[in-house]
Amino acid sequence: MKRLSLSDPVTAFKGVGPQLAQRLERLRMFTVQDVLFHLPLRYQDRTRVVPIGGLQAGIDAVIEGEIELSEVTFRGRRSLLCYVADGTGGITLRFFHFNQAQKEALTRGTRIRCYGTTRLARGGLEMIHPEYRRIFDTVAVEECLTPFYPATEGIQQTRLRFLSEQALAVLDYDDSLKEWLPDAILEKLHLPDLHSSLRYVHRPPPDAKLDELLAGVHPTQQRLAFEELLAQHLALRQLREQARREPAVSIQTEGRLRKQCEAALPFQLTAAQQRVIKEIQNDLSESHPAMRLVQGDVGSGKTLVAALVALDVIEAGYQVALMAPTELLAEQHYRNFCQWFAPLKIKVGWLASKIKAKQKKETLQQLADGQIDIAVGTHALFQEQVQFNKLAFLIVDEQHRFGVHQRLALREKGLLAEQHPHQLIMTATPIPRSLAMTAYADLDYSVIDELPPGRTPVQTVVISDQRRAEVVARIEKACLAGNQVYWVCTLIEESELLQCQAAENTATELAAALSHVRIGLIHGRLKAEQKENLMRRFRDGEIDLLVATTVIEVGVDVPNASLMIIENAERLGLAQLHQLRGRVGRGARHSHCVLMYRAPLNEKARERLDTLRNSHDGFVIARKDLEMRGPGEVLGTRQTGLVDFRIADICRDAQLLPRVHQAAELLNNDCPQAIQPLIDRWLGGRQQYRNV
Numbered sequence: 001m002k003r004l005s006l007s008d009p010v011t012a013f014k015g016v017g018p019q020l021a022q023r024l025e026r027l028r029m030f031t032v033q034d035v036l037f038h039l040p041l042r043y044q045d046r047t048r049v050v051p052i053g054g055l056q057a058g059i060d061a062v063i064e065g066e067i068e069l070s071e072v073t074f075r076g077r078r079s080l081l082c083y084v085a086d087g088t089g090g091i092t093l094r095f096f097h098f099n100q101a102q103k104e105a106l107t108r109g110t111r112i113r114c115y116g117t118t119r120l121a122r123g124g125l126e127m128i129h130p131e132y133r134r135i136f137d138t139v140a141v142e143e144c145l146t147p148f149y150p151a152t153e154g155i156q157q158t159r160l161r162f163l164s165e166q167a168l169a170v171l172d173y174d175d176s177l178k179e180w181l182p183d184a185i186l187e188k189l190h191l192p193d194l195h196s197s198l199r200y201v202h203r204p205p206p207d208a209k210l211d212e213l214l215a216g217v218h219p220t221q222q223r224l225a226f227e228e229l230l231a232q233h234l235a236l237r238q239l240r241e242q243a244r245r246e247p248a249v250s251i252q253t254e255g256r257l258r259k260q261c262e263a264a265l266p267f268q269l270t271a272a273q274q275r276v277i278k279e280i281q282n283d284l285s286e287s288h289p290a291m292r293l294v295q296g297d298v299g300s301g302k303t304l305v306a307a308l309v310a311l312d313v314i315e316a317g318y319q320v321a322l323m324a325p326t327e328l329l330a331e332q333h334y335r336n337f338c339q340w341f342a343p344l345k346i347k348v349g350w351l352a353s354k355i356k357a358k359q360k361k362e363t364l365q366q367l368a369d370g371q372i373d374i375a376v377g378t379h380a381l382f383q384e385q386v387q388f389n390k391l392a393f394l395i396v397d398e399q400h401r402f403g404v405h406q407r408l409a410l411r412e413k414g415l416l417a418e419q420h421p422h423q424l425i426m427t428a429t430p431i432p433r434s435l436a437m438t439a440y441a442d443l444d445y446s447v448i449d450e451l452p453p454g455r456t457p458v459q460t461v462v463i464s465d466q467r468r469a470e471v472v473a474r475i476e477k478a479c480l481a482g483n484q485v486y487w488v489c490t491l492i493e494e495s496e497l498l499q500c501q502a503a504e505n506t507a508t509e510l511a512a513a514l515s516h517v518r519i520g521l522i523h524g525r526l527k528a529e530q531k532e533n534l535m536r537r538f539r540d541g542e543i544d545l546l547v548a549t550t551v552i553e554v555g556v557d558v559p560n561a562s563l564m565i566i567e568n569a570e571r572l573g574l575a576q577l578h579q580l581r582g583r584v585g586r587g588a589r590h591s592h593c594v595l596m597y598r599a600p601l602n603e604k605a606r607e608r609l610d611t612l613r614n615s616h617d618g619f620v621i622a623r624k625d626l627e628m629r630g631p632g633e634v635l636g637t638r639q640t641g642l643v644d645f646r647i648a649d650i651c652r653d654a655q656l657l658p659r660v661h662q663a664a665e666l667l668n669n670d671c672p673q674a675i676q677p678l679i680d681r682w683l684g685g686r687q688q689y690r691n692v
C-alpha cells in the first residue's frame with residue numbers, strides 16, 4: 001500500500017470519501033498537512049480515573065463505578081437519574097434528553113465510565129449529561145490528554161482525533177514540513193521546534209500542564225501562535241507589495257477646490273485633520289494605489305478630511321466613490337457632501353439598493369459618462385452593472401463592518417480596471433497599533449487623535465433598570481427644557497423582528513408615561529424613506545424622544561440631542577456603546593448618557609460599564625474591550641477572517657508581535673523562499689481570497 005505523504009488530499013485517508021472531504025474543506029482541511037494545522041481548541045484530562053469519594057464540585061473528571069439505582073423522575077423536568085458508586089462514594093448522573101435505548105442500557109448493575117463536570121445539587125454531587133460508556137472488561141484509560149478540535153456539522157471529535165492521529169503518523173517519515181523560523185528567534189524566545197510542537201499540542205502527555213494548555217500559553221502553543229502570526233503578517237505584506245506594483249493615477253493639483261471649500265467652513269480644521277490630509281495627499285501623488293486606514297474617534301471629523309482630499313481628485317479630472325455600511329449613514333454622507341460641494345458646482349450622485357429603477361438607470365448612465373464627480377452609496381456601488389468613467393479614489397466608511405473578504409473583493413474590483421483606485425478606509429473603531437499592524441499590515445495607518453475644540457464630554461452614569469421610573473422622569477424634564485433624547489433598545493443575538501417588537505413595546509410604554517413628549521420610533525424594519533423621514537423630523541425638532549434599536553449607531557447628527565438612555569447596556573460591546581454615546585454631545589449643550597442595566601450586574605460587567613463611565617478615549621475603551629472580550633469584538637465580528645486564527649490570539653499573544661515583525665524582516669532579507677510555504681501552511685484555504 002502506498003504510504004501517505006503530507007501533500008496528499010484528505011481523501012487519501014482511509015474512510016474519507018467525497019462527502020466527508022467536503023465537510024473537512026469547510027474547516028480548511030484540504031491536505032494531510034492541513035489536518036496537522038487544524039489545532040485543538042481545548043483539552044480534557046481523561047488519563048486518570050478519580051475515586052468518586054474524592055470529588056469536589058465544579059471539576060472535570062473521569063469516574064468509574066456501578067449503577068446502583070436508575071430511575072426516570074418527573075420532578076421539575078423529566079429526567080433520567082442514575083446513581084453510580086465505586087466503593088469510595090457515589091454520584092448522580094442526570095440526563096434531560098435520553099431515548100429508550102439509553103434508558104435500557106443504563107440499568108442497575110451496569111459498570112460505566114464517564115466523563116463530565118461535577119456540580120453540587122440538592123441531593124449531593126451530580127453530573128449533567130456526562131459522556132459515558134459502559135464497560136465490560138477493564139479498559140485502558142486515555143494515554144494522553146484528550147484534544148477537542150474546532151468542528152462543524154457532521155464531523156465528530158472522534159473522527160477528527162482519528163484523522164490527526166494518522167496525520168501525525170505521516171509526520172514520522174515525511175520530512176517535507178520544514179522548520180522556517182530562524183534559530184536566532186527560536187532561541188531568544190525559548191520556543192521549541194515545529195515538529196515536536198505539533199505532536200505536543202495534538203497529543204499532550206498525561207503530565208502536561210493542563211492549565212497552561214487551556215490558557216494557550218504552553219511553549220509549544222506559543223511557538224505555533226508565533227508562526228501563525230508571522231504567516232498572517234507575511235500574507236498581508238505580500239498583498240501590499242502586490243498593490244505597490246500596480247499602476248494608479250498620480251493626483252497632483254493646486255488644491256483650488258479644496259481651498260475654496262475649506263474657506264467656506266464655519267470652523268478651522270484641527271491640526272490632526274490637517275496632518276492626515278497631508279498624509280493622504282502624499283499617498284495620492286504616488287503612481288501606485290494607496291491603501292490607508294484613517295482611524296478617528298466619533299466626531300473627530302474624518303468625513304470632512306475625506307471630502308477635502310476628494311476635491312483634489314475631482315479637480316484633477318477623476319471620479320470619487322464613497323461607500324458606507326448602512327443606507328442611513330450613506331444618506332447622511334450624501335447630504336453632507338451635497339452641502340459642502342454644491343457651491344463648487346460639483347455633481348454628487350446617490351446609489352443605494354432601494355432607489356427607483358428609472359432614477360438608478362440615470363445615475364448609472366451619469367457615472368459611466370463621467371457627469372457625476374462623486375458617487376455616494378452603500379455596497380450597491382460595487383455591483384456588476386456599476387461602471388465608473390474614471391474612478392481614481394475610493395473612500396470606505398466604517399470598514400470593519402465590511403470584513404476582510406469584502407476588502408479583498410474591493411481590491412479585486414480595482415484589479416479589473418486598468419488604473420487602480422486609491423483607497424481610503426475610515427473607521428471610528430479604535431484599533432490598538434499592535435493589532436493594526438497585524439490585522440491591517442496591508443494598509444498604511446493614520447490617526448486623527450484630536451477632537452474639534454468646544455465639545456464637552458458626555459457625562460455617563462451606570463444605573464439599574466429598577467430605577468427606570470427615575471429615568472423616565474428625567475426624560476420628561478429634559479424634553480420640557482427643550483432638549484432631545486435618544487432611547488436605545490438593545491437586544492442582541494435575537495432576530496430583527498424581536499428587536500423591533502421590543503422597541504415598539506418600549507415606545508408604547510414611554511408614550512403612556514410621557515403624554516407631553518413627542519415620541520418617534522425607528523428600527524431596522526422600517527422602509528428607508530420612513531427612517532429618513534423620522535430622522536429628519538427628529539433633526540428638525542418635531543420629535544423630542546427617539547426610541548430606536550441600535551440602527552442609530554452610525555446614524556445622523558442631531559446637535560440638539562443631549563440625553564441618551566441605553567437599555568440593557570451590559571449586553572453590548574464597549575466599542576459599540578462608545579459609538580452609540582457619540583450620537584450625543586455633538587452640540588454645545590452639556591450631554592448625558594445613562595447606561596441602564598438589568599440587575600443584578602456581575603463583577604465583570606460592572607467593570608466594563610465603569611470603563612465607559614470613566615473614559616471618553618476610544619483607545620482606552622478599546623483596550624479594555626480587547627482585554628475582556630478579545631479582538632474579534634473590537635474588529636466588529638468574530639468572522640472577519642483576519643482574526644479567525646487557528647491558534648494565535650492577538651490579545652493574549654500581543655507580546656509576541658514585535659518579534660513577529662522582526663522575524664518577517666529577517667525572512668524577507670535572508671530567507672525569502674520561506675515566505676510562501678509559511679503562508680500556505682497557515683492560510684491554506686484562505687489563499688483562494690488572495691488571488692481572486
Ligand code: ADP
Binds near residue numbers: 296
Ligand atoms: P466623524 O466622521 O469622524 O465621526 P464627521 O466628519 O462626521 O466626524 O464630523 C462630525 C461633525 O463635526 C460634523 O458636523 C463636521 O462638520 C464637524 N467638524 C468636522 N471638523 C471640524 C472642526 N475642525 N471643527 C469643528 N467642527 C468640525
Ligand code: MG
Binds near residue numbers: 299302
Ligand atoms: Mg463619520
